[in-house]
Amino acid sequence: MFKHNRYYQQYYYTTKSSKQWLTRQIRARSAYKLQELDNKYNFIIPNSVIIDCGASPGSWCQYISRKIFPSKKVDQDVDNNLIIAVDLLPIDPIPGVKIIQGDFTELVTQQKIKDLLNERHVDVVLNDMAPNFTGTHFVDHVKSMDLCECSLAFAEHVLKSGGTFLCKFLMGESESDFRNKLKSKFKKVHYEKPHSSRDKSTEGYYVCLEFNKNITNGLT
Numbered sequence: 500m501f502k503h504n505r506y507y508q509q510y511y512y513t514t515k516s517s518k519q520w521l522t523r524q525i526r527a528r529s530a531y532k533l534q535e536l537d538n539k540y541n542f543i544i545p546n547s548v549i550i551d552c553g554a555s556p557g558s559w560c561q562y563i564s565r566k567i568f569p570s571k572k573v574d575q576d577v578d579n580n581l582i583i584a585v586d587l588l589p590i591d592p593i594p595g596v597k598i599i600q601g602d603f604t605e606l607v608t609q610q611k612i613k614d615l616l617n618e619r620h621v622d623v624v625l626n627d628m629a630p631n632f633t634g635t636h637f638v639d640h641v642k643s644m645d646l647c648e649c650s651l652a653f654a655e656h657v658l659k660s661g662g663t664f665l666c667k668f669l670m671g672e673s674e675s676d677f678r679n680k681l682k683s684k685f686k687k688v689h690y691e692k693p694h695s696s697r698d699k700s701t702e703g704y705y706v707c708l709e710f711n712k713n714i715t716n717g718l719t
């Protein structure tokens with residue numbers, strides 16, 4: 500069942516599921532992809548600092564918020580958790596989530612994130628950013644890999660040792676270089692194509708676990 504949201508001109512999905520968080524409205528089907536990956540690797544956990552890049556309309560953050568604040572005690576738990584959502588587009592408020600509207604590739608936006616972090620290290624960086632598609636696969640692939648590289652560079656700066664990086668990409672020829680780079684920085688790099696991702700879509704995800712900060716920049 501879905502209904503139209505006039506503000507964002509998009510559909511909000513509702514679903515009947517035994518999982519508590521899914522029984523409430525979600526803003527996009529993308530949430531199922533995050534849920535599937537998190538069910539497998541369990542990287543969304545309470546008392547975490549999480550950055551969600553390309554977060555609009557907000558379904559990933561809804562999932563995170565509902566998992567981290569299951570009892571709706573957002574006010575009490577908010578100090579231990581920091582969830583930051585970034586997107587070019589606006590995002591309706593989500594309990595416990597700080598929202599930044601801006602271009603993630605711009606330093607001014609990254610500085611806004613760092614200001615919110617206030618020197619706290621990050622447990623999880625998520626990148627679900629998608630470029631404006633041109634319809635030419637090679638061009639879209641290159642644009643997607645640029646967003647991947649940008650989010651990885653940022654993640655390297657802010658992630659704590661042992662942190663997690665989840666990154667969407669469009670399959671194509673420069674993907675293997677990126678994968679090799681990930682493997683040099685994370686102990687475990689898993690390629691995933693969630694069931695909820697359409698078969699004909701060329702998107703895939705890398706779930707990168709156990710960031711090794713020493714290798715990257717010599718800092719502990």
Ligand SMILES: C[S@@+](CC[C@H](N)C(=O)[O-])C[C@H]1O[C@@H](n2cnc3c(N)ncnc32)[C@H](O)[C@@H]1O
Nearest residue numbers: 529553555556557558559586587603627628629
């Ligand atoms: C597939 S949607 C993300 C869906 C989101 N994960 C959710 O669950 O609601 C991709 C998003 O990436 C955003 N995006 C693309 N390029 C961006 C950039 N340079 N900076 C910030 N957001 C960007 C788009 O505006 C779009 O909202």
